[in-house]
Amino acid sequence: DQGLQKTKEGFLSKITKAIAGKSSVDEEVLDDLEEALVTADVGIDTTLAIIDRIEKRVAKDKYVGTSELNKLLQEEIEEILVDASDDKHKSFDIPEGKKPYVILVVGVNGVGKTTTIGKLAYNYKQAGKSVMLGAADTFRAAAVDQLTIWSERVGVPIVKQAMGSDPSAVAFDAVQSAVSKNADVVIIDTAGRLHNKAHLMDELGKIRRVISKVIPDAPHEVLLILDGSTGQNALEQAKHFTAATDVTAMIITKLDGTAKGGVVLAIAHQFNIPVKYIGVGEKITDLIVFDKHEFVDSLFN
Ligand code: GDP
Secondary structure: OOOOHHHHHHHHHHHHHHHOOOOEOOHHHHHHHHHHHHHOOOOHHHHHHHHHHHHHHHHHOOOOEHHHHHHHHHHHHHHHOOOOOOOOOOOOOOOOOOOOEEEEEEOOOOOOHHHHHHHHHHHHHHOOOOEEEEEEOOOOHHHHHHHHHHHHHHOOOEEOOOOOOOHHHHHHHHHHHHHHOOOOEEEEEEOOOOOOHHHHHHHHHHHHHHHHHHOOOOOOEEEEEEEHHHOHHHHHHHHHHHHHOOOOEEEEEOOOOOOOOOHHHHHHHHHOOOEEEEEOOOOOOOEEEOOHHHHHHHHHO
16 A cells, blocks of 8 residues: 555545535535645645546536545546656666766755665665765765665665765766766765755755766756655745756655655646655665556555
């Protein structure tokens, strides 16, 4: 069930309550459904989009009983999720001609960035790729230490420098080192401080520029890590980071311990950026490729 038990329980029970005892989908059912989705952390904009689609379907199909509403809802929710399945590289393959494949990882401290980098490295290694890490969050000693522990756990080399050194210098080193060692993938951690947008833009911009000096079309991916258990806060962080830099995909962590998994719908819908993976636990194997059909299915069944 993908570890989404709590989200599923919250989600389903709210929806079930909204339609209990009703025989057809009327205004009142839609109002209750709207409230159910909002309180399930789907967010107001996305909720309204879903309700709007259902209203249109109900108008078109004339009569829709509440028994069909679940299925309808499931279909409409899948429709608004951004498809990542056209992305052939989601299962840890490297696109042709992109070696080393450079992945920049961004996100606020505490969201599970380091853990997710460890999981990504593990998965790429399992897929037979040679992986390197770059510790470009040089502002926190703990970040470098933690990433070093993950590099040892997974058994992949790490490029790091003294705390306080220039993050872009570390990123440059890491990519150069990946080139010279003929590595398949290099995953670079960045600092997640959120002082202000200009600062974040500057810092990430500089890192991107030095990386592209080594490999012109790199970074190939910019992954934004968001903590799903923070619900609507994750949406705010997504706004902040997507405004500061080009994010190619999102990873939503900690969906195992929370009932707020509905936020995945809001994030995927509002930013039009695919959710590529989700984190469903602290273990190295607890990162799964996000599949919108499976995700929606696990919420309803
Ligand atoms: P960072 O500061 O963003 O690098 O965050 P860390 O990677 O150090 O993670 C912060 C905490 O969240 C740690 O205790 C992790 O074990 C935990 N964590 C990370 N991802 C997940 C996840 O998917 N599920 C759960 N339950 N915990 C997670």
